[in-house]
Amino acid sequence: MPLKREMVGMDNTMQRKYNALHATYWMGTLCALGFVAVLLQHKGLTNTEIGVVTGGSSLTTIVLSPVVSGVCAKVKRFSLQQQLIGFFAVESLLFSAIVFLPLPKALLMGLYIAMYALNISTVPLVSTIAMNYIADGKPVNFGLSRGIGSISYALCAIVAGQLVGWFSPAALGFLFLGANILCVVVLWRMPATYSKTEAKADCAASVSLFGLAGRYRLFFGLLLGFGLAFAASACVGTYLINIVTSLGGDASMLGVATFFMAASELPVMAVAPRLMHRFGAKSLLAAAALFYIARNGLVCVAPSLPVLFVGLAFQGLSYGLFTPIMTYYVAENLAKEHQIMGQTMIGVMTSGFGSAIGNTAGGMLQDAYGMETMLRFVLALTLAGALMVVSLRQAGKKQNVPQLAKESN
Known part of the structure; x- marks a missing residue:
């Protein structure tokens, strides 16, 4: 019994530390990315130029993210925590x-x-x-931690919106540096974990994104559908300040809008493991795709700020459901040596491919044809992505192809 209590205490400590990692990590991400249009407009960029920056960033991610993951998977001398600290130092200098x-x-x-x-x-x-901790027998609720990250993102959005309104977008720089310092402290205090790629598996571990897509075709198809939904959401997210101001709001209201969007994620992410066990991955991913229609649809037709906030609150049932379920899907269905690259492909297809389309086209459409045209584009992308995900769920029930990822339901 004392040993059992000791193990529970150790697990709780591990969970708290991983919760703190997400809380500080997403706080910094909000400062760097959440107010991108506000900051760049303050620096004199047009909507089209902002689209070039955010779209170019997404395209760069498609190349950079696999490289970063591939190199980190082979590094044995430094823990994943130490590698992250190095990346944060570079980000801090750039920002x-x-x-x-x-x-x-x-x-x-x-x-x-x-x-x-x-x-x-x-x-x-x-x-x-988190996946390494779980593999080592140290239970971590990834969904709960990711949800806490969303709450941190939401609260930071309120604070950042107020500070930007009171002072200037330069306040984002101070917030970003503070968040990164806290994140480094958390990482330093966490139990070190290293890449689990074995030397004998180096060849398999270095599989390219194209190779991974061919090996796990259903996984790739689902990500392609969600990539379109993410393109629509990136349009909304990047130019949310323009949507808010068109409805009579300002930078502080952008903070409130971001709060509604991010805070809705915690309840869903926290119960993701239970939902996964009860309904299975494919059903939950199909549900998330349909909720993207509700989210983006309400945002596009919103006649007032309250309706906009309701639409953004569907973020929890769309993005908040997709994120942990797809992460667990990779951990359970991709070979161990492919999991870092699998997690990378999630980012490449959503934050890379999807965001590149949404950000670039969104800025150009606004400057050339106006806000209404951009919102119609958002609706079209959302419907196409959701239809693809739902159709793949139905197709997956009728076939059992070895190359496809195993299903968890």
Whole structure:
């Protein structure tokens, strides 16, 4: 009995530390990415130029993220925590230059693309830490931790919105540096975990994204569908300040809107393991795709800020459901040596491929044809992505092809 209590205490400590990692990590991400349009408009960029920056960042992520994951998978000398600390140091330098220095527009855009892409490329490492702990027999509720990260993101959005309204977007730089310092402290205090790629499996572990897509075709198809939904959501997220102002709001209301969006994720993410056990991955992913229609549809037709907030609150049942379920799907259905690259493919297809389409097209459509045209584009992408995911769920029931990822339901 004393030993059992000791194990429970150890598990609770591990969970608290991983919760703290997500809380501080997503706080920094909000400062770096959540107010991208506000910051870049303050620096003199147009909607089209902001689309080039965010779209270029997403395209860079497609190349950079697999490289980062592939290199990190082979590094044995430094733990995943130490590698993340190194990446955070580089991000801090880049973002400080962007916020505090009077840079030429071309250099500003280039630095932001690099910082944005590097930030997104670290997400698979944060997920892999949890998967490693679970593989080592240290139970961690990834969904709960990711949900706490969303609450942190939401609360930070409120604070950042107020500070930007009271002072200027330069406040984002101070918040970002503070969040990164806290995140480094958390990482330093966590039990070190290293890449689980074995030397004899190096060849398999270094499988390319194309090779992974061919090996796990259903996994790739689902991500392609969600990539379209993410393209629509990226359009909404990046230019949310323009939607808010068109409905009579300002930067502080952008913080409130972001709060509704992010805070809705915690309840869903916290119960994700139970939902996974009861309904299975494919059913939950199909549900998430349908809730993307509700989310983006309400945002696009919102006649007022309250309706916009209701639409954004569906973030929990769309993105909040997709994120932990797809992460667990990779951990349970992809070979161990492919899991870091599998987590990377999630980011590449959503934050990379999807966001590149949504951000670039969204800025151009706004400047050329107006907000209404961009919102119609958002609806079309959402419907196409949801239809693809739902149709793949139905197709998966009728076939049992060895190359497809095993289903968890």
